Amino acid sequence: MTIASSSPPSRLPTGGAAEAHSKPMTGRTEAGGTGGDGRLAAVFIAPALLGFLVFLLWPTLRGIYLSFTRFNLLTPAEWVGLDNYVRMVNDPIFWDSLTVTVEYVVINIGVQTVAALAIAVLLQRLTQSAMLRGIVLTPYLMSNVVAGLVWLWILDTQLGIGNEIISAVGIDRIPFLADETWAIPTIALINVWRHVGYTALLLFAGLQAIPNDMYEAARVDGASEWRMFWRITMPLLRPVLAVVLIMTVIGSFQVFDTVAVTTAGGPANATNVLQYYIYGSAFGRFQFGYASAMSVALLIVLSAITILQYRLTRAGRTDLG
């Protein structure tokens, strides 16, 4: 999923590149007189196109349709117009879950971006060790379920080593996942632990594109590492940073797994993130129409972010991008 959503659309090659490639083929086509590879292409594209139409395009359209219906899986969907949307706007739990989700995204993305940037810069300026890069990526191999369970244990109020250390230092034990104030920041940080390495490597790739001569020249001029970071690294990395940021925000909005295994939305809805609420509405209460309406709302939020991405990346182009 991360991979699928990790590709910045604005960076995609334009049709121009494809045109250039197809040109030399024209000559041969004329010789063959068949007018392209249409039939073969149809065969080659068929499975992927089938998958695309059936499991991506059709569900998207159907999801929008279902959001205007009352549907419980057992009886046919019944058209109810804007009822689900009216209900959504008047549903305090929906707004709560949206607020909780935004709170999660802000903490998760804020900490993750700063940490990933720090790791990436350290990896570039301090050492280029492939082994260190591998170590940093290890948590990414864990599922969110595994990451959730491990931290649930480490942060356990009674027996967790985290709380043992805290109480050894003389601070009161913190019920990280059982407390309304702590639960969301804790879940956000658990997911930072899992994803920060991947993000760091994306930024690291961006850093690699900055020529070393620039740092050399700056050093000759007597610039400190700190100054080079703000004057060279940050400005030149900005476009990549913008892409990575928006991409991780979109992933972050879809938080579900970690919540499901650690707090299940509790305590008192404190971690009832949007996707968890959608899941509960659909599979707990069988209100597929209402769940679809909330999915549409999420889609609108995410589309707005994608548009923002276009703006940011275009505005932030540099020669090195």
Place this chain on the structure above:
Amino acid sequence: MAAVTTTTPTTLRPVRRRFSFGRAAAWTVMGLIVLITLLPFYWILRTALSTNAGLNADPTNPLPVDLTTSGFERALGMQSAEEAVAQGGAGGGLDFWRYLLNSVLVSTLITGCQLFFSAMAAYAFSRLRWRGRDAVFGLFLAGMMVPTIFTLLPNFVLIKQLHLVDTLLGIALPTMFMAPFAVFFLRQFFMNIPREVEEAALLDGAGKVKIFFRVVLPMASTPIVTLGVLTYITSWNDYFWPLMVSYSDSSRVLTVALAIFRAQTPATGVDWSGLMAATLIAALPMLVLFACFARRIVSSIGFTGIK
């Protein structure tokens, strides 16, 4: 000569110089990062090798308490119900080998089919000439922008109508045929294969199909393996969709089984030893896979996201 020897090292490793307070601090931070990254893994192992009674009595011991493999036996369903309960576990049966097999089957099916079909599509988009190619490719690209959550509910309805709920095929089907990203990713590589190579094969009398299998696929083996490993990890770790689709042991994958294992353990005294053993078993295959391909993956991550 002297100039060469002095400039080369400085451009290669610009910061490897005298000791400075800043560098020491930076290394300390790096060390801390490695510690935070890896310690949870050790803690899983330490807990899995302890008894629950021991964990209660001595929570801070850095070594396994009452070293035992009992947790692993419980996780793998090798203990009788009475024995499991006596050890602080749940009596409910857990068929871990089955979940492991399910995970392997689903991930292999998704990865194999998705890679192959995506590669075929990528070939059609990059090396074949046909009308409407750019338009269809544009449509695929637009598909990348649809967030996964959005298609999940309607896809579930569809899988249900196809009577594939609670089957492994039902879990695999939506992502089996293609991923827009995989198509895009492979197309990038296929486009970079020199035309001369293809021309030469054509002159030798090879057809386009043969060129795909004999020339294009072998030449792109590195990106295909990288993409394959990342796809495998992603499908292995997927939780939401399998949770929606599977109801019984027959289609339960490891991620879902783990969450259920956790839900089954008594709320008052969680079976941490068994849970961490199960966690380790669930995570181990990906760690091994990563160990085999680490260098390749690490160096191509940048491409997957940025280029």
